[in-house]
Amino acid sequence: xxxxxxxxxxxETSHIIYEGIFSILTKAGQLYNIHLTDNLIELQQMNIRIxxxxxxxxxxxxxxxxxxxxxxxxxxxHTLWIGTVYTxxxxxxxxxxxxxxxxNDPPNKIIxxxxxxxxxxxxxxxxxxxxxxxxxxxxxxxxxxVTGNAxxxxxxxxxxxxxxxxxxxxxxxxxxxxKSVSGLTIYAVVNSIISIxxxxx
Amino acid sequence: MYHQNKMLLTSEMKTSDIIIGNPYLMxxxxxxxxxxxxxxxNVKQICQENNINAELFLTIANLFNGFKSSPLKESSSxxxxxxxxxxxxxxxxxxKEKYPQIQDYIKQIYQLNNHPEILMIEKFFDKYFLEVTxxxxxxxxxxxxxxxxxxxxLSQKNFDNPVDSYSVTExxxxxxxxxxxxxxxxxxxxxxxxxxxxQQLRRKLLFSLxxxxxxxxxxxxxxxxxxIPLVEKMEQLANRGK
Numbered sequence: 001x002x003x004x005x006x007x008x009x010x011x012e013t014s015h016i017i018y019e020g021i022f023s024i025l026t027k028a029g030q031l032y033n034i035h036l037t038d039n040l041i042e043l044q045q046m047n048i049r050i051x052x053x054x055x056x057x058x059x060x061x062x063x064x065x066x067x068x069x070x071x072x073x074x075x076x077x078h079t080l081w082i083g084t085v086y087t088x089x090x091x092x093x094x095x096x097x098x099x100x101x102x103x104n105d106p107p108n109k110i111i112x113x114x115x116x117x118x119x120x121x122x123x124x125x126x127x128x129x130x131x132x133x134x135x136x137x138x139x140x141x142x143x144x145x146v147t148g149n150a151x152x153x154x155x156x157x158x159x160x161x162x163x164x165x166x167x168x169x170x171x172x173x174x175x176x177x178x179k180s181v182s183g184l185t186i187y188a189v190v191n192s193i194i195s196i197x198x199x200x201x
Numbered sequence: 202m203y204h205q206n207k208m209l210l211t212s213e214m215k216t217s218d219i220i221i222g223n224p225y226l227m228x229x230x231x232x233x234x235x236x237x238x239x240x241x242x243n244v245k246q247i248c249q250e251n252n253i254n255a256e257l258f259l260t261i262a263n264l265f266n267g268f269k270s271s272p273l274k275e276s277s278s279x280x281x282x283x284x285x286x287x288x289x290x291x292x293x294x295x296x297k298e299k300y301p302q303i304q305d306y307i308k309q310i311y312q313l314n315n316h317p318e319i320l321m322i323e324k325f326f327d328k329y330f331l332e333v334t335x336x337x338x339x340x341x342x343x344x345x346x347x348x349x350x351x352x353x354x355l356s357q358k359n360f361d362n363p364v365d366s367y368s369v370t371e372x373x374x375x376x377x378x379x380x381x382x383x384x385x386x387x388x389x390x391x392x393x394x395x396x397x398x399x400q401q402l403r404r405k406l407l408f409s410l411x412x413x414x415x416x417x418x419x420x421x422x423x424x425x426x427x428x429i430p431l432v433e434k435m436e437q438l439a440n441r442g443k
Binding site: 189191 | 392
């Protein structure tokens with residue numbers, strides 16, 4: 001698990017429940033910064049200061065304001081929402097959360113669920129980064145590679161260091177799966193990055 | 202091909218069983234020059250009959266099964282000969298069978314799907330095939346004779362003539378390029394090239410590429426982990442003997 005600290009906001013009216021959650025999370029061995037609020041408006045304001053990685057929220061607080069909840073969820077982008085459930089709920093409501101914690105869950109199960117969700121999120125973010133869409137800069141470098149420029153020439157033309165060029169090349173190869181110049185040339189033509197006429201044999 | 206729970210092989214195992222466990226071992230037998238009528242014989246017996254060191258046989262067979270190899274503990278002159286023969290036979294498989302097969306599939310695809318990019322693939326491959334041929338010729342005509350000659354001199358305890366200035370470590374650097382272009386080709390064909398009624402051919406072509414890559418990969422491992430350490434030892438012995 002990463003060493004970075006995780007920000008958690010607990011949205012709950014009961015102090016007993018909050019203290020319980022707080023106690024369990026602080027024994028987890030992971031750095032959790034835990035904050036409490038009892039309403040959505042304060043949550044919004046809090047999140048401006050403290051970008052929450054996870055929000056643990058009592059579904060009772062949103063069951064009559066589902067629309068508001070959805071717009072808040074959208075606004076808060078990358079945050080994971082976990083419902084803390086201690087009474088019977090309509091299953092349909094529970095599906096709006098990324099995860100659920102039940103009041104009768106033992107502490108290690110609660111911690112494991114949270115860590116699993118965090119890991120899943122990390123992996124999705126990472127995967128999105130590695131998507132083969134090349135950045136604008138990488139496209140520029142690619143065009144210069146396939147028109148026969150050496151690393152030094154590319155560095156000069158784009159005003160960057162040769163080391164940076166090498167890094168771009170590595171990323172391009174990693175994203176596309178193609179390493180050789182001739183292979184990259186075909187890639188560039190097929191993806192309309194250069195026209196087949198400008199490709200010189 | 203793709204390692205699904207393959208076994209670590211031992212000399213008591215029945216040869217037919219290990220082949221059934223991984224049919225690609227038939228390629229290995231072919232490269233060793235071992236005929237396929239294996240009856241009920243175990244690996245030890247087959248090796249004895251074919252004058253091959255069982256340890257060498259198993260090391261390579263286990264490579265086929267996905268287990269990394271380590272250099273042979275002890276080796277004889279016969280082993281050097283056997284390894285060189287194996288490698289030479291693999292070269293024939295690549296040059297006379299696999300690469301022409303792939304080249305042919307590409308031509309057929311172009312006939313069905315005359316996108317100019319397919320023509321680019323054809324040119325890419327033709328150029329690549331030439332590079333491979335050069336590399337394999339280098340091995341056949343320079344590296345292997347060097348090794349066999351070194352071996353001969355050691356067994357004759359002939360240390361009079363100075364050892365050639367060629368050293369086997371130069372040879373290590375050559376492989377990567379070949380496998381790299383194969384991967385490029387795979388990725389281009391699977392991910393990017395436009396299709397036009399050539400699905401089946403493309404599948405056949407890709408299967409052929411995967412098979413080639415599989416054998417080539419093992420071939421490189423044999424050269425790097427078995428042959429080169431052996432030759433380095435031989436070079437040391439030869440230089441010390443002076």
